[in-house]
Amino acid sequence: MGTTQLETVPEPKYWHLKTVLSEALDSEFSVGEILPNERDLAARFGVARATLRQALEQLELEGRLQRRRGVGTTVAPPRVGVAVGTEQHVWPGAPGDAWQPVDCARTAVPAAVADALGTGRDEPVHTVRRSRTTHGRPVAAELLYVPSASVPDLSAIDTPSGPARARAVLRELQRLELEGRESAVELGSARADDARELDRLPGAPVLVVTTRYIADGRVAALSVATYRADTCRLTFGDSGGVEIHHGPHSRAS
Amino acid sequence: MGTTQLETVPEPKYWHLKTVLSEALDSEFSVGEILPNERDLAARFGVARATLRQALEQLELEGRLQRRRGVGTTVAPPRVGVAVGTEQHVWPGAPGDAWQPVDCARTAVPAAVADALGTGRDEPVHTVRRSRTTHGRPVAAELLYVPSASVPDLSAIDTPSGPARARAVLRELQRLELEGRESAVELGSARADDARELDRLPGAPVLVVTTRYIADGRVAALSVATYRADTCRLTFGDSGGVEIHHGPHSRAS
DNA sequence: CAGTGGTCTAGACCACTTT
DNA sequence: AAGTGGTCTAGACCACTGG
Structure with a gap:
């Protein structure tokens, strides 16, 4: 005993x-x-x-x-650090950001997105697709939702579709004054389309970063970025990708 | 065709x-x-x-x-938003933070931690265990590593062990001037001890938040916080726990 | 084509919680 | 003791990649 x-x-x-x-x-x-x-x-x-x-x-x-x-x-090589919380308050698409516009459509959005944007359920918004790569490898896929109210001067008819249109939407966004930004990270599993873009199988674990861009007291844009959880370490704070060797998960105590 | x-x-x-x-x-x-x-x-x-x-x-x-x-x-209920990136630069243990000291020991640390701290491999550091709860449920377990150099005035002999000693270490930390903070989030799986504290099985998916506290040009403390990935949404930015309904992962596109 | 990881089956037993 | 989810087996076939 x-x-x-x-x-x-x-x-x-x-x-x-x-x-x-x-x-x-x-x-x-x-x-x-x-x-x-x-x-x-x-x-x-x-x-x-x-x-x-x-x-x-x-x-x-x-x-x-x-x-x-x-x-x-x-x-696998050590996870790469990708910065998601740069201190400078800038709009997506600002010069030098890590994302590449892929496409743009004007569609209805999921209910949860409409709620977060404060738009009506069936009100169409600009949906910009962007992708992010590091060291030549895709690390994240993003859907950026921009209500028409945020880009009133955009001539929807003239702009062609595809990347050019995406860039046009982003350009218009810059004209607003960004007041703040709120982000959240959570675990998710890749949808089929994101999985394809990330070179993974559907259902692969991903870190979902949801960011609300505030301007004029409203949510002017909503970003849902899907990062490969296996290869990425999301960094935020003062510096971008300083090394901490390997993550300390699952080591012998 | x-x-x-x-x-x-x-x-x-x-x-x-x-x-x-x-x-x-x-x-x-x-x-x-x-x-x-x-x-x-x-x-x-x-x-x-x-x-x-x-x-x-x-x-x-x-x-x-x-x-x-x-x-x-x-x-399951919707994930709870837990703030991890409050803008105010404060030390862990500052009044009003969400953590509760559990224990404290002075031990050798994993190699990765020693490297991040810049201490020698076998140099013992104060290891403070803390836990965090929301709505009465445990959401995170933390190991806070504090090199002796960061808390020089701590009389190691007098202070009892357990929570009291943990509080003593945290109190001493507050005396330094905090210069900056760098955090990273990555996916991991719960070690046996963390799992027990989080009321999960070993290996359960967790979000590991690694934070380096900078003072005097050095890493004055290193925090490794393990959040339940199933129940938590980590928020950082201006506000703490605003609602975005459900995460947008794995919805039909 | 052969070899890889991904999916699926039908069963067994174990660890745990509740009654 | 009964019922739950967690672990484990030994096999089968499928989807994909590469030579």
């Missing part, structure tokens, strides 16, 4: 497996190296493939691995 | 299932309601339990469901 609480809890196999693999990745593999295939790995560890996959899934979630169908499993 | 690209892609069963369930949640269930158990649901939809679980997993990841072993699956 004088014994300290004995660890009677049998650790799940996949959890233990994950630890073992994680240590092996640190010591025996280098970035970009490809691991043995899942069937071999499972056999080597004496577990079913599904169990092995459960461990790999977590490691991928933590950004340690990258798996591609038809290709294999590789050791 | 003149046909537009026919959707020859068969949507995975679990993906379709997720959509169906998601719509059912919106229309036929209310927050807190318990769903039928997994075996029944699987039978009802004519799929294996594992497939059904794959759909439930994603819905839980998106904060739509909450599952507890031995109890059941319930409809």
Whole structure:
């Protein structure tokens, strides 16, 4: 009875497996190296493939691995830091921002978006699609919703569709005075269209950054940006992408 | 040949299932309601339990469901917004912050933490454990690393251990002048100890917020805060917890 | 084409909570 | 004890990539 609480809890196999693999990745593999295939790995560890996959899934979630169908499993590079909260209050599309306009449409929007914008449910808004890349790799896809009221001088008829129109909308936005910005980050899973753009499978974990741009006391624009959760570390504060080695998630305590 | 690209892609069963369930949640269930158990649901939809679980997993990841072993699956309330980037530059532990000191130890730290702090690998630092709750529910667990150099006047011998000592360390911190703060958010999975504190299973998805507090040109403290990804929406900017209904992840486009 | 990861099945047992 | 979600198995087939 004088014994300290004995660890009677049998650790799940996949959890233990994950630890073992994680240590092996640190010591025996280098970035970009490809691991043995899942069937071999499972056999080597004496577990079913599904169990092995459960461990790999977590490691991928933590950004340690990258798996591609038809290709294999590789050791992922450290996550890249992408700045999302630059202190300067600027509109999207301001010179030097990291986004590239892709397209623009004028459509009805999801109810949640309409509510956040304070527009009517069926009132069409400009929907600008943009994408963001780092080191040549796509890291985020954005939908920017701009109510017509925010860009009153836009001649909708003249401007062509596609990137040019997107740029026109962004240009008009700059004319407003930006009063503030409110952002939120949450976990989500990639919709089919975002997944395609991010070079991932639908349902892949993403960090969704929702930003409301305030001008004239209203929400003048709403941005919903979808970042790859496996490869990105979102930074905000004074500086952009300073290194903290690897994230401290799931290390042995 | 003149046909537009026919959707020859068969949507995975679990993906379709997720959509169906998601719509059912919106229309036929209310927050807190318990769903039928997994075996029944699987039978009802004519799929294996594992497939059904794959759909439930994603819905839980998106904060739509909450599952507890031995109890059941319930409809989750909307995510709570928790502020992580208040504009005021204040030290952790400043009056009115949302955290509660739990414990404090003086230990060696993980290599990644030592590197970020700029201390030696085996140099012990004060490690303060704090927890954060909202509406009575635990939402985050934090480890705050404070090098001895940041709190030189702390009499390590006199102060008792536990919360009192944690408060003493925090109190000493306030005496430094805070010059800046850099934060980053990334996806991780809960370590065993964090999981226990967050009332989740080990490996549960979490949002890891790493913050470096700068004073005197050095990193004076490093905070690693682990937020429940299923229940939290991290907000930063001017205001704290304004409502945007539900996150816009995984809605039909 | 062979080899990879992704999906799916039908079953078993375990850990946990509640009654 | 009964019922829940969590883990695990051993197999099958599919979708995709590359030579």
